[in-house]
Amino acid sequence: MNSTPTRIGMLGGTFDPVHLGHLRSAIEVREALKLDRLHMIPAPQPPLRGTPQVSPVQRLELLTLGIGDTPGVVADDRELRREGPSYSVDTLVELRQAYGDSARLVMIIGFDAFLRLAKWHNVNQIFSLAHLVVIARPGYSTSWPDALRELVGDREVDSVDELMLCPNGNILTLALPSMMAISATYIRERLQQGKSVRYLLPEAVEEVILQHGLYHSHE
Ligand SMILES: Nc1ncnc2c1ncn2[C@@H]1O[C@H](COP(=O)(O)OP(=O)(O)OP(=O)(O)O)[C@@H](O)[C@H]1O
Numbered sequence: 001m002n003s004t005p006t007r008i009g010m011l012g013g014t015f016d017p018v019h020l021g022h023l024r025s026a027i028e029v030r031e032a033l034k035l036d037r038l039h040m041i042p043a044p045q046p047p048l049r050g051t052p053q054v055s056p057v058q059r060l061e062l063l064t065l066g067i068g069d070t071p072g073v074v075a076d077d078r079e080l081r082r083e084g085p086s087y088s089v090d091t092l093v094e095l096r097q098a099y100g101d102s103a104r105l106v107m108i109i110g111f112d113a114f115l116r117l118a119k120w121h122n123v124n125q126i127f128s129l130a131h132l133v134v135i136a137r138p139g140y141s142t143s144w145p146d147a148l149r150e151l152v153g154d155r156e157v158d159s160v161d162e163l164m165l166c167p168n169g170n171i172l173t174l175a176l177p178s179m180m181a182i183s184a185t186y187i188r189e190r191l192q193q194g195k196s197v198r199y200l201l202p203e204a205v206e207e208v209i210l211q212h213g214l215y216h217s218h219e
Pocket residue numbers: 012013014015016020021022025108109110111112113135136137179180181182183184185186
């Protein structure tokens with residue numbers, strides 16, 4: 001009997017904190033790719049940026065609250081169980097082991113993260129483990145710099161059906177229906193200034209941030 005291969009997505013991030021841009025993207029990318037499950041994975045030590053303001057455990061807690069009972073989307077703590085920089089390639093190795101060789105494994109990143117892809121740890125190994133889906137983000141042009149052209153080579157495909165023909169190795173750019181110009185940087189800045197962040201992130205996440213005074217200036 002021919003069974004359809006499982007489709008698994010990984011959306012990693014600093015999530016400092018998680019916001020509605022992440023969560024709407026998660027829902028819409030899951031729909032667009034027909035993913036059986038999307039793992040949202042906080043990075044304790046994101047490799048290409050400074051130490052996040054809030055601890056990995058608290059960021060995971062906020063992410064779990066934010067996801068709530070969203071169908072097919074899970075908060076995944078696997079990177080919190082590793083030491084050292086949170087390299088995506090190590091996470092993909094674990095997911096590939098968990099779901100097997102025929103699963104369609106898709107790493108999802110925003111266009112801003114894609115622009116730095118050439119600097120990622122063992123980036124070529126990533127394509128032997130997963131597909132890459134790049135999500136357009138308001139404020140970022142979708143033209144690719146030359147360094148990325150080389151890396152992308154002939155991996156680019158034009159449709160989800162084409163992407164899913166094999167388990168890994170392809171790249172697709174997706175514009176999602178509701179692109180939101182929300183960033184965690186903007187939220188942190190507003191909190192630091194004592195300004196409202198209502199409607200930028202889930203209410204339950206906002207409540208915990210305010211209760212614990214996270215991201216506020218303590219001077
Ligand atoms: N509004 C958004 N729409 C689509 N993708 C997003 C959005 N915000 C973040 N992403 C993507 O989600 C992933 C995790 O993002 P991250 O946790 O760094 O959030 P961020 O808002 O970009 O944070 P910061 O402002 O601190 O850089 C990245 O691949 C990023 O490109």
